[in-house]
Amino acid sequence: MFHFVLRRLASAVPTLFIVVTLSFFLMRFAPGGPFNLERPLPPATMENLMKAYHLDQPLWNQYLQYLKNAVTGDFGPSYIYKDNTIAELIGKGLPYSITLGSYALLLALFGGVIIGTIAALRQNSFLDFLIMSIATVGVTVPNFVVGPVLTLVFAVLLSLLPAGGWGDGSWRFLILPMIALALPQLAVFARLTRGSMIEGLHTDHIRTARAYGLPPRVVVITHAMRGALLPVVSYLAPCAAALLTGSAVVESIFTIPGVGRYFVLGAINRDYTLVMGTVVLVAIFVIVFNLLVDILYGLLDPRVRHD
Amino acid sequence: MTDLSGIPTTIIPPEESKGRSLFQLAVIRFRRNYAAMAGCVVLLLITLFSFFGPYVISHKYDEVFPSYVNVPPSLEALPRADTLDGVMKGVADRARVELREFAVDGNTFTATIHADKAIDPRSTRYFDRANEFDNTQVTATEEDGKTLKLTGDVKREYFLFGTDQNGRDLMARVMLGGQISLTIGCLASLVSLFIGVIYGAISGYLGGRVDNVMMRLIEILYSLPFVFLVVVLVVFFGRSFILIFLVIGAVEWLDMARIVRGQTLALKRREFIGAAQALGLTDWQIIRRHIIPNTIGPVVIFVTVVVPKVILLESFLSFLGLGVQEPLTSWGALISAGADKMQSSPWYLIFPAIFFVVTLFSLNFIGDGLRDALDPKDR
Numbered sequence: 001m002f003h004f005v006l007r008r009l010a011s012a013v014p015t016l017f018i019v020v021t022l023s024f025f026l027m028r029f030a031p032g033g034p035f036n037l038e039r040p041l042p043p044a045t046m047e048n049l050m051k052a053y054h055l056d057q058p059l060w061n062q063y064l065q066y067l068k069n070a071v072t073g074d075f076g077p078s079y080i081y082k083d084n085t086i087a088e089l090i091g092k093g094l095p096y097s098i099t100l101g102s103y104a105l106l107l108a109l110f111g112g113v114i115i116g117t118i119a120a121l122r123q124n125s126f127l128d129f130l131i132m133s134i135a136t137v138g139v140t141v142p143n144f145v146v147g148p149v150l151t152l153v154f155a156v157l158l159s160l161l162p163a164g165g166w167g168d169g170s171w172r173f174l175i176l177p178m179i180a181l182a183l184p185q186l187a188v189f190a191r192l193t194r195g196s197m198i199e200g201l202h203t204d205h206i207r208t209a210r211a212y213g214l215p216p217r218v219v220v221i222t223h224a225m226r227g228a229l230l231p232v233v234s235y236l237a238p239c240a241a242a243l244l245t246g247s248a249v250v251e252s253i254f255t256i257p258g259v260g261r262y263f264v265l266g267a268i269n270r271d272y273t274l275v276m277g278t279v280v281l282v283a284i285f286v287i288v289f290n291l292l293v294d295i296l297y298g299l300l301d302p303r304v305r306h307d
Numbered sequence: 308m309t310d311l312s313g314i315p316t317t318i319i320p321p322e323e324s325k326g327r328s329l330f331q332l333a334v335i336r337f338r339r340n341y342a343a344m345a346g347c348v349v350l351l352l353i354t355l356f357s358f359f360g361p362y363v364i365s366h367k368y369d370e371v372f373p374s375y376v377n378v379p380p381s382l383e384a385l386p387r388a389d390t391l392d393g394v395m396k397g398v399a400d401r402a403r404v405e406l407r408e409f410a411v412d413g414n415t416f417t418a419t420i421h422a423d424k425a426i427d428p429r430s431t432r433y434f435d436r437a438n439e440f441d442n443t444q445v446t447a448t449e450e451d452g453k454t455l456k457l458t459g460d461v462k463r464e465y466f467l468f469g470t471d472q473n474g475r476d477l478m479a480r481v482m483l484g485g486q487i488s489l490t491i492g493c494l495a496s497l498v499s500l501f502i503g504v505i506y507g508a509i510s511g512y513l514g515g516r517v518d519n520v521m522m523r524l525i526e527i528l529y530s531l532p533f534v535f536l537v538v539v540l541v542v543f544f545g546r547s548f549i550l551i552f553l554v555i556g557a558v559e560w561l562d563m564a565r566i567v568r569g570q571t572l573a574l575k576r577r578e579f580i581g582a583a584q585a586l587g588l589t590d591w592q593i594i595r596r597h598i599i600p601n602t603i604g605p606v607v608i609f610v611t612v613v614v615p616k617v618i619l620l621e622s623f624l625s626f627l628g629l630g631v632q633e634p635l636t637s638w639g640a641l642i643s644a645g646a647d648k649m650q651s652s653p654w655y656l657i658f659p660a661i662f663f664v665v666t667l668f669s670l671n672f673i674g675d676g677l678r679d680a681l682d683p684k685d686r
Contacts, residue, residue, distance in 0.1 A: 018527050026539055140667035142619055142639070144626045145660055148646040156650065238529075249626060264627055267538040275539070279531065286530040 001298075005291065012287045016280065020070065023279045024063055027272050034079035034270045053079065070280070076273040080265070086277035090259055094281075096166060097246030097258035103174060104181035105243045111182070112189025113232060119190065120197035120228075121220065131190065138187030147180040147253035164254040177254040181247055185239050192235055197228040230301055237293040241285040245278075336680040343676020346669035353666055357485025366476035368483040369634040372464065373474055374438035380469035380477070380654045386439045391416070391461070394439050402433035407454070411461060416440065418457045425452035434459060469654045471644075481659050484638040487631055488618050488663070491552045495617040496610050498556025503563025504606060508598045510564070511571025512590065522568070525561050537620065541629045548631055551624065555617050566609055570602040604681045611674030615667040622663070638663040 035041060035049050050056040054065065069076060075086035119131040154176060155163035167173040200206065201224055209219045246260025259278065266274035327335075337343060361368070374386070374394070386394060391411055395418060399406040404426060408419040420426065434443035434457065443459035468477035510521040540554040574580060574597075583593045622639020624630040630640050638659050645656030 015527050015530060019531055022527075023531065023539075026536075136668055136671050137664065140615065140619075140664050140671065141660075142622050142626075142642070142663075144623075144643055145646055145656070148649050148656075152649055249623065264538055267542055270542075283530045 001295075005295070008291050008294070012291075015287065016283055019283045020067070020276065020280060021063075023276060024066065024272075025059075027267075027270075027275055028059060028062075034272060053077070066276070070276075075277045075280070078271055078274050080269045080271040080274065086273050089262065089274065090277055090281060093246070093257055093259035093262065096256055097251070097260060098244050099169070100174060100177055100181065100250075100256065100258065101240075101244035101246065103178045104185070105240055107178060108182040108185035108189055108239070108243075109232075109236070112186040113193045113229070115186075116190040116193025117197055117220065117225070117228075119194045120201065123198055128194075132194065135187040135190040138183045139191075141183075142249075143180045143184060143247070144249045144253065146183055147177070147250060150176045150180055151253070164256070166256055177250050177256060180253070181243060181250045185243065188235065188239070189232055192231045193228060196231050197224060200224045200228040203227070226300060230297065233293055233296055233300060236296075237289040238286070240289045241282065245282050245285050333680040337676055340676040340679060342672040343680075346672035346676065349665060350669040350673065353485060353662060353669075354489060357482050357489060360482040361479060364476070364479060364482075366464075366479045368479040368636070369475065370479070371474050372438045372470060372476070375464065375466065375470050376474040377472055377652055378466050378470045378474075379652070380467055380658070382465075382467065384463035384465055386461070386463075391439065394437060398434055398437050398440070402430045404430065404455075414461050414463065416457075416459055416461050417446075419454060420457065421450075421454045423453070426455050428455070431457060431459075438462065438464070468658045469652070471655055472648065472652070477655065477658055480636055480641060481638070481662055484636045484641045484659060485662060485666075487548070487635060487637040488621060488639065489666070491548075491555070491621050491637065492614040492618040495552040495556040495559065495621075496613045498553055499560040499563055499613055499617075500606065500610060502557070503560035504567050504599055504602065506560065507564035507567025507569075508571050508594045508602065511568035512575060512594050512598055514572075514575070518568075525564060528561055537624065538627070538629065541624060548635065551621065551631065552617075555620050559613055559617060559620075563606070563609060563613070566605050567602050570605055571598050574598055574601050608674060608677045608681060611670055611677060615670045618663070618667065638666075 033055070034053075035046060040046075041049070047056070054062060057065075066076070073087070078084045078086055078089055081089060115131050115135070119128045122128050151163045154161045161176055162173055163176075165173060201220075206219060206224055209223050210216075214223075246258040248260045248264045250256070251258045251260040259281070262274055263278050265271070266278060366372075392409060395409050395416075396406055399418075399420060402420070404420040404422045406418065407421050408417070410417050428445050428448075431443040431445060434440045439462055441460045441462045443457055445455050446458050447456040448454075449456070466476055466478070468481060471477055471480065506521065510518045536558050537554055540557070541551065580593060580597055583597055588596075618638070621630060621637055622642060625637055625640035626643040631637050641659035642656060642663060645653075645659060649656050
């Protein structure tokens with residue numbers, strides 16, 4: 001197990017390297033630059049700016065310089081958010097995104113697994129149909145519709161909850177963005193759970209467990225659930241990485257100061273270092289969660305061995 | 308010796324049992340699935356509505372009706388009778404004439420206008436310019452041209468879906484949005500299908516080191532935040548319609564490649580591939596003629612998953628303002644514009660959202676139905 005983790009971490013290094021290289025050059029070949037504003041800067045100012053940020057050097061040198069700094073954890077200054085380094089920006093925004101994302105993940109996971117299981121146990125009943133219809137709506141309605149609708153209903157019409165912002169971080173501020181963020185994922189979890197649960201309930205060991213006269217609750221929760229959760233667990237990795245690194249849409253609708261909006265703002269403003277920073281951040285999250293999920297997979301399914 | 312004469316010499320074949328191919332069985336299973344069939348019908352209706360609707364309704368998607376800005380949806384023809392007086396007064400003011408009489412009779416109106424100086428007959432143009440009136444003509448001239456009697460048609464317009472804040476017919480916009488969203492969905496899926504199938508088949512068939520490297524590349528691409536990739540590519544290529552679907556297709560092929568590779572690995576060991584190899588076909592011929600056609604089942608199922616994903620992704624780009632540009636539009640762009648104006652004019656969100664959600668719903672049902680029909684082992 002220990003060797004497995006070490007090997008996976010070692011293989012993450014070339015992956016990260018290629019991710020950084022790809023996005024670095026992709027970004028630089030895009031036309032425009034961080035200082036091409038609507039009103040062009042005077043040439044002298046431009047020249048000084050380029051010099052200050054080392055943008056006047058050959059691309060190759062910039063790339064090597066960036067790699068060297070990145071290894072030591074220095075991702076450079078932001079071009080657009082003046083006087084902020086990338087590390088500071090992400091350090092400031094990430095706690096918000098992670099807090100919100102982890103609540104959304106918990107809601108999506110538990111909510112999805114529970115309603116998926118209920119649907120599977122009542123297969124082809126009206127309840128099953130209802131749950132799966134709601135799940136389909138959850139997948140199909142984009143969260144930039146869900147967000148405003150939630151705000152309109154709960155904040156404007158009923159005035160129960162604040163319409164946006166972080167406030168003091170209490171649950172009142174979190175609940176609407178959490179629902180908007182969790183809903184599509186909850187629907188995916190529900191569909192996955194239902195599918196594998198139906199399959200799992202027809203296996204021999206479940207029939208045996210039933211024949212022994214175990215209470216249905218035990219059969220479902222301890223015996224069927226274990227196998228049925230495998231597809232859910234493998235979806236957990238991309239889902240967790242996506243939720244914890246913030247969503248551009250939800251964060252902009254609910255004005256949450258997380259890191260999600262940096263992707264889009266960075267790309268549009270050609271804020272090279274900011275984009276690179278967010279890319280590396282997401283890549284790390286994806287790699288770490290894939291590793292965690294693989295370990296979890298081994299614990300759930302004894303047929304999977306990591307040696 | 309046994310006498311065989313009593314035994315009939317010809318064997319009457321038993322009632323011919325008709326064999327059914329796997330494909331026919333799949334079709335039968337699919338037909339029995341009401342949700343999937345309903346999905347097909349609804350999708351067909353929406354496609355017809357989007358692509359042939361514009362030939363039926365009289366308004367164009369970029370036609371602006373300044374008199375009908377932000378009109379709520381209604382089955383009634385506009386303008387309503389009680390507003391016409393006010394409209395006519397406004398027109399007369401603009402033409403700098405005094406309105407003496409005004410009457411509406413069915414679809415025609417008559418008006419008498421008066422001014423201190425002789426009125427130029429061309430000022431009837433002022434009346435035609437309003438969206439409400441058309442074909443204004445001078446029927447009589449009195450007092451040396453100081454008083455004119457006019458007659459003309461009252462133009463009735465129907466806005467079943469209402470209009471947007473620029474006075475464009477929302478129904479025409481929704482039709483155009485449907486055309487663009489559906490087209491992007493299909494074309495981008497085709498692009499991802501094309502790349503994914505070829506990549507997956509090559510990787511799976513060649514195996515070994517090539518497979519390792521190719522799959523490794525996919526893993527790396529998976530850890531790239533692909534929303535970023537889309538944004539960068541769109542910023543990079545500019546916001547043209549063709550490139551948007553190319554870009555989306557270019558990032559959606561990863562899952563497809565994995566699925567096709569898995570299929571190929573299983574197919575590779577089958578006898579008919581060995582036979583093809585023994586006949587001396589080249590690798591490329593085997594991939595093209597034997598591998599790819601046999602992966603079609605799972606691929607078709609997966610396409611029905613990709614199309615809604617692509618439509619959602621396009622709508623996300625539109626939300627960020629990186630989608631198709633005005634006056635063109637897509638459902639995603641309409642929805643995100645409508646979400647802003649939800650409180651004051653909800654129809655602006657409701658109609659595109661209904662079409663969008665119903666389409667994705669049908670695609671989901673069709674996908675589920677295809678999966679059940681082509682892969683019956685789960686049921």
